[in-house]
Amino acid sequence: MDETGMGARKPRMDAQRNRSHILEVAEQFFSEQGVAGSLDAIAKRAGVGAGTLYRHFASRDALLAALLQARDQELDARRAAIQREEVDSTERLARWLDALIDWVTAFDGLPAPLRDALSEDGSPLSLTCQGFITTTEEFLRAAQHDGGAHPWVRGRDLFLSALATGWVSGAAMADDSSAQALRAMMRSGWAIRGNRE
C-alpha cells in the first residue's frame, strides 16, 4: 500500500536530509575547529535542535564515526589502488601506512579519540579502527613474507604508529619536515632495509 515495490519504506526524506546536512556541517566544523568542538554549536550551525543531532548521533564518537565513513571509503579505494600498483609488498605497506596517516589527519585532534577507541572497544570508532588494523595486518604479512618487514612487528603496532605520527603533526607544528621525517623513521622502523639508508 506504500510507494514501495521493493524494500524502501519511507526513508524519512527529511531525516535523511537532516542527517546528511548535519554531517556536512560537522565536517566543516571539525575541519575548522578540530574534533573537540561543541556539538551544540554544530547543531545550531546545522539549523537543527540539539535533540535532533543527538537522535542521529548519540555521541561525539558516533558522529565522528559517521563522518569518517565517507573517508573510510576513500581509504578503502586507496587500498584497492595500492594493491593494483606494480610495486613490491614492502612498498605497498609503506604506501598504505601513508594513506593511513593521511586519513588520521583528516581532522585536528582526531588521533586522540581513535586511540581511546582502541582501548574502550564499546566505541563506535573501534569498528572502524579494527577494520584498518586488519588491513594493515594483511599488508604487513605480505611484506614480512617477502622479507621486507621485521617479523616481530604487528599490525596493531603499525596502526598505533600511524596514529602517533598523525598526532604529532596535529599541532600547528608549522614544521612540515618533521612530519616527513617521522614517516621516514617509521618506515625504517619496520622495514628490514631502511628507505634512505
Place this chain on the structure above:
Amino acid sequence: MDETGMGARKPRMDAQRNRSHILEVAEQFFSEQGVAGSLDAIAKRAGVGAGTLYRHFASRDALLAALLQARDQELDARRAAIQREEVDSTERLARWLDALIDWVTAFDGLPAPLRDALSEDGSPLSLTCQGFITTTEEFLRAAQHDGGAHPWVRGRDLFLSALATGWVSGAAMADDSSAQALRAMMRSGWAIRGNRE
C-alpha cells in the same frame, strides 16, 4: 633585607612555602587525574586561594614546567649516568630516548602540552623541551658519527618520536606490549642496524 635580622616579616618564607606546597599537591594531583585536571581543585587541595596559585604560576603550562623541573633534574642525572656507562654511542642514544619516554609519561596527558609548546614557543614548557632536544642532538650526533644512526635523522624528530610514543601509551591501553613494540620500532627507525633484526 629579608626576614633575617629584626622586624622579621614572613613574606619570603610564606611565599616559598606556598610555592613548594602547591607543587607537591599539583604533582600528586596530576599523577592521579592527569594534567588536564582543574587548577581550582589544586588550589583548594593546597589550601591556598586561586589567586595565589596564579601568582606563582601564571598558567597551567607554567605550573607544569615548574613541576617538571624536579623531574628534569632526575632526567639530567640519568643523562649523566648514561654518559658514564660503558656502552657505545648508539646504545647511549637508545637509553637516552628510553629515559625521555619515561619522563614524558610522568603524568597522564603530558605529551599534549609538550607537543603544543614546541610550536607555540612562548610557552614556559618550550625551554624545557628545547633543553632536551639539545641533549638528544648531542647523543644523536655521537651516534651518527659512529655510524650508529641514520644521518638524516634530527634531534627534534627523535624528541617528537619520544613524545608520540609516550602519547600512545597514554591511554589505558592495557596493552603493554604495544608500548614495547613502539620503542623497538622507534629504535630500528633511527638506528642503522635494528636492535632485534
Place this chain on the structure above:
Amino acid sequence: MDETGMGARKPRMDAQRNRSHILEVAEQFFSEQGVAGSLDAIAKRAGVGAGTLYRHFASRDALLAALLQARDQELDARRAAIQREEVDSTERLARWLDALIDWVTAFDGLPAPLRDALSEDGSPLSLTCQGFITTTEEFLRAAQHDGGAHPWVRGRDLFLSALATGWVSGAAMADDSSAQALRAMMRSGWAIRGNRE
C-alpha cells in the same frame, strides 16, 4: 498482501495488541523506575513510536489510569472479599484502608499524581480516585454507624491519609517499621478505640 483473509484491514487487532503491549511494558517500566520515568523510553521499549503511545494515552496520567485499572480490579476483588469476611465494620474499614495503601504503593511515586488528580479533576486519574473514595465512604459509614469510627471523619480524608501513608513509604526509607507505625497511627486516628491501645 496482508496476513489475513481478503481485504482484511489490520486496524482493531493491531491497535488492541499495541495498547496492551504498551501497558505491559509500562507496568514493568514503572515498577522499575517509578512513575516519573520517560515516556519515550516506554515507547521505545514497547517497540512503538512515540506517537502511537500518545494516541492510546494522551498523557502520562492517562497511561497511569489505564495501568491502574488492572489493579483496580484486584482492589475491587479485595473489597468484595473484605465485605464477605466475618468481621465487624470497623475491622472492615481497617482492612480496606490497608488494601488502599497497598494499591497506592504499587509504583514508586504514584501517590503524587493521585494527589494532584484530586484537585485538578480533569485528570483521567480522578475518576479512579473518586471511585475509591466512594468505596471508602461506604466502609466508613458502616463503621461510623456501628460506633467504630469518629463521626467527624470523611471518606476523602481517609483516602488522603492512605495516599500520604503510601507517600511516606515511597522513599527507600529502609525503615519498614515506620510504615507499620503510620498505619497503626492512622487507624487509631479514625477509630473510636485504637487498635493497640
Place this chain on the structure above:
Amino acid sequence: MDETGMGARKPRMDAQRNRSHILEVAEQFFSEQGVAGSLDAIAKRAGVGAGTLYRHFASRDALLAALLQARDQELDARRAAIQREEVDSTERLARWLDALIDWVTAFDGLPAPLRDALSEDGSPLSLTCQGFITTTEEFLRAAQHDGGAHPWVRGRDLFLSALATGWVSGAAMADDSSAQALRAMMRSGWAIRGNRE
C-alpha cells in the same frame, strides 16, 4: 584592624551580601514556584552568575537547608514558646506538631526533599530534620509519661506524619478542610484520648 576586635577576618562583605541576596530571591522564588524551580533562574533573578550560586550552595538541598535555617529559628522560638505555655504535655505535643506542619508547608514541594533527606543522610537537610525529630521525641516522651500519648508511637513516626500531612496539603487542594481533618486524625492517632471524640 578591621571592625572586629576578635576573630572576624574579612567577612567578604560582598559575599555576604550576595549570599543573603540569593537567599532572599530563592525564598521568594520557591514561594512562588515551589522548591523544584530552576536554580539557574534563581541565579539570574538574583543577578549573579550561576557559578556564584553554586559556590554558596553546592546543591539544591544545601540552598534549601540554608533557607530553612531562618525558619528553623522561628520554629525553635515556637518550641520555646510552647514549652512556656500553661498546658499539659499532650497539648504541647499537639501544638508542636502543628508548628512542624506549618514549617514543612513553608514552600510548595518541601516535604519531598525532607523525606528523601531522612533516608539519604548525607543531605544537608538531614541535620535539620534530625534536630526536629529529637525535639519531637522530647515532647512525645513527656506526653507518654503523662499518659497522653500511645507508648508505641515514636518521634520519627510523628515527624513523618507531619511531613505526610504537609505533603497532602501541598497540592493546590483548594480543600482546606481536609488539611484540618488530617491534623485532627493525626492527633487522635497518637493521643490516648482523641481531641474531638
Place this chain on the structure above:
DNA sequence: GATGAATGAGGCTTCATTCAT
C-alpha cells in the same frame, strides 16, 4: 493508525581568570 523525526527550551555543572578586599 502508526511512525519516529524534530523541536528547543531548560536543567545542571564546571572552570580559567580577574579583582576587590
Place this chain on the structure above:
DNA sequence: CATGAATGAAGCCTCATTCAT
C-alpha cells in the same frame, strides 16, 4: 602577598509533545 568571590559562557544531555509522512 594572599585571598577567594564572582563571573558567565559553554558544555552536555533529556524529554514531552507535535506533525509530516
